[in-house]
Amino acid sequence: MLHPFxxxxxxxxxxxxxxxxxxxxxxxxxxxARAVKVRIEPLSMASIQAILEAEIPPGYTTFLRTDIxxxxxxxxxxxxxxxxxxxxxxxxxxxxxxxxxxxxxxxxFRAELCCWNGDVAFDSSSNxxxxxxxxxxIDIYKFIMK
Amino acid sequence: xAVVTKEYNGAGPTATTITHLKHxxxxxxxxxxxxxxxxxxxxxxxxxxxxxxxxxxxxxxYSDIKIYGGGDPAWTGATLxxxxxxxxxxxxxxxxxxxxGDEIVANHSQVTAKTxxxxxxxxxxxxxxxxxxxxxxxxxxxAPQRVSKYVFFQMTVTSSVVAGxxxxxxxxxxxxxxx
Numbered sequence: 001m002l003h004p005f006x007x008x009x010x011x012x013x014x015x016x017x018x019x020x021x022x023x024x025x026x027x028x029x030x031x032x033a034r035a036v037k038v039r040i041e042p043l044s045m046a047s048i049q050a051i052l053e054a055e056i057p058p059g060y061t062t063f064l065r066t067d068i069x070x071x072x073x074x075x076x077x078x079x080x081x082x083x084x085x086x087x088x089x090x091x092x093x094x095x096x097x098x099x100x101x102x103x104x105x106x107x108x109f110r111a112e113l114c115c116w117n118g119d120v121a122f123d124s125s126s127n128x129x130x131x132x133x134x135x136x137x138i139d140i141y142k143f144i145m146k
Numbered sequence: 147x148a149v150v151t152k153e154y155n156g157a158g159p160t161a162t163t164i165t166h167l168k169h170x171x172x173x174x175x176x177x178x179x180x181x182x183x184x185x186x187x188x189x190x191x192x193x194x195x196x197x198x199x200x201x202x203x204x205x206x207x208y209s210d211i212k213i214y215g216g217g218d219p220a221w222t223g224a225t226l227x228x229x230x231x232x233x234x235x236x237x238x239x240x241x242x243x244x245x246x247g248d249e250i251v252a253n254h255s256q257v258t259a260k261t262x263x264x265x266x267x268x269x270x271x272x273x274x275x276x277x278x279x280x281x282x283x284x285x286x287x288x289a290p291q292r293v294s295k296y297v298f299f300q301m302t303v304t305s306s307v308v309a310g311x312x313x314x315x316x317x318x319x320x321x322x323x324x325x
Contacts (some may be wrong), residue, residue, distance in 0.1 A: 001205050010325055028207060028324050063207070064325035069269075071216070072151045072197075072317040073165045077320060083325065095323045097283035099209045101274075 001026055003066075005117055007047040008083050010064050013037040027064040028096020039061050040113060041082050042138070048118045052085045052111055056145040058109065061092040063100055067112065081115040085143070087128070109143055151319070152292065154196040159236050161292070167195055167317065169226075169301035171247065173239045181244055185307055192301035193239040193247035194229075198278075199319050207285035207324040212272035215264040216316030223298060223307030226264060226315065227312050229257035229298035236296055250300040257298055264315055272320055279302045283324070289312035293321075 001020055002009055011023040012035035020031060028084075040052040056062050062085070069080035084098060089107035109124035120141050122130055130143045152161040153175040166177040169192035171184060183192040199211055207209045213228075233256040241247030250257050267273045277284045284293050 012283065022325060023292055026207070030198050032284065042269070065322040067320065067322050068149075069318050069320045070151075072167065073314075074318065075150055075163070075165060080320075084322070094282070097207055097209070099282040100322065101210045102282065 001042075001145050005068075005081065006043060006066070007080050007081060007105075008040050008113065010083075010085075011041060012062075020024070022110060025063070032062070033095075035062060038064070038085065040064075040078045040085055048113065049112055049116060049137055050120065050139045050141065052083070052113055052120065054087060055145070056086060056087065057145050059091075060087045060089050061095050061105075062087055063095050063098065065100055079116075083113045083115070084110065084114075084135050086110045087143070111141065111143060113141075114138050148301075149166050149199060149321075150200050151294075153199040153237055154198065154296065155238075159196070159237050159238065161198075161200065161257040163200070166314075167197065169246050171194065171241065181298070183247075183301060183303055183311055184245060185248065185305065186218045187305055189198045189305075190246040190303050191241065191249050192242045192290075192303075194298055194300040196236060196239070196296050196298055198296050199275075199288065199321065200285060201287060201293045202290045203287045207283050207287045208277065208293045209283040209324070211248055211275040211277060211298060211321040212268055213275050213318065214267040214272040214318050214320065216318055217268075218264040218312050219315040221307070221312050223304045225262050225302050226274065227260040227302060228259055228263040228267070229254065229300075230259040231256050232295035232297050234278055234280070234295055247300065250298060254298060256296075260300065261300065263317075264304065269318075281286045285323075294319075 009019040014034040065084040067082040087108040107126040168177040170179040
């Protein structure tokens with residue numbers, strides 16, 4: 001589901017080759033469990049030009065969150081916006097409702113596209129790494145299982 | 147799907163959308179010059195404040211709510227405290243109108259300790275607030291409701307406080323929604 005404040009959105013490739021996205025689904029929906037590849041992409045040229053991408057290894061679950069910081073004094077605007085992509089080994093039927101900060105980082109990774117400064121924060125177990133490629137002015141952060 | 151801050155006042159309580167957490171010597175939310183916290187001879191308190199994050203109905207799933215300050219305003223003789231506990235139990239603020247509020251740790255049933263908010267909680271050390279009901283997530287919401295637990299604040303002033311309005315401090319909520 002897209003919000004008026006969103007600057008990026010997710011797309012996921014399913015086992016049958018079909019692509020779905022946040023335009024029509026939530027990552028909490030059952031169909032998202034069939035994703036084998038996931039990307040977070042900018043919605044427009046005005047957005048931070050960065051893409052997060054990961055292949056989802058068999059036996060892993062993907063979690064997608066939007067982190068929102070709001071100033072109590074400002075009803076209209078979002079102070080900071082971050083897009084979280086996280087993978088963890090195991091089957092998590094509650095992947096859409098789980099509090100990600102309460103899930104220990106054991107075999108996966110957490111990546112956040114920090115839209116307030118364009119940085120990508122990456123925290124990982126020893127079995128993931130990332131590489132950055134710039135394609136047509138867009139930084140593509142690809143998270144790879146070692 | 148608006149998300150706002152509500153202040154809770156009265157016995158009910160009554161929830162009001164706020165954009166300013168005004169510390170006062172009564173149980174009101176109004177951001178005006180009435181009922182200011184008096185300068186004490188030793189130590190005094192504003193009446194404690196109860197706030198929560200409140201969301202409209204909608205498909206979003208909320209989790210991991212936190213609160214933090216946007217820098218220490220370093221007020222002379224005044225400190226904003228936050229109750230160490232958050233709760234789904236409301237307790238109306240008490241004290242003397244135009245005098246001191248009752249100290250929160252001694253008088254609030256849900257608060258056993260307090261921490262200097264701006265000096266402690268920052269963007270790299272946020273305070274976990276928790277969700278209304280205590281679950282790991284909340285939503286989709288069928289009706290507008292408070293999504294966070296109640297958060298309790300209290301202003302403490304000493305005899306060294308400078309008379310007049312203090313500079314504004316900034317309070318941020320941080321929460322996650324399932325994308």
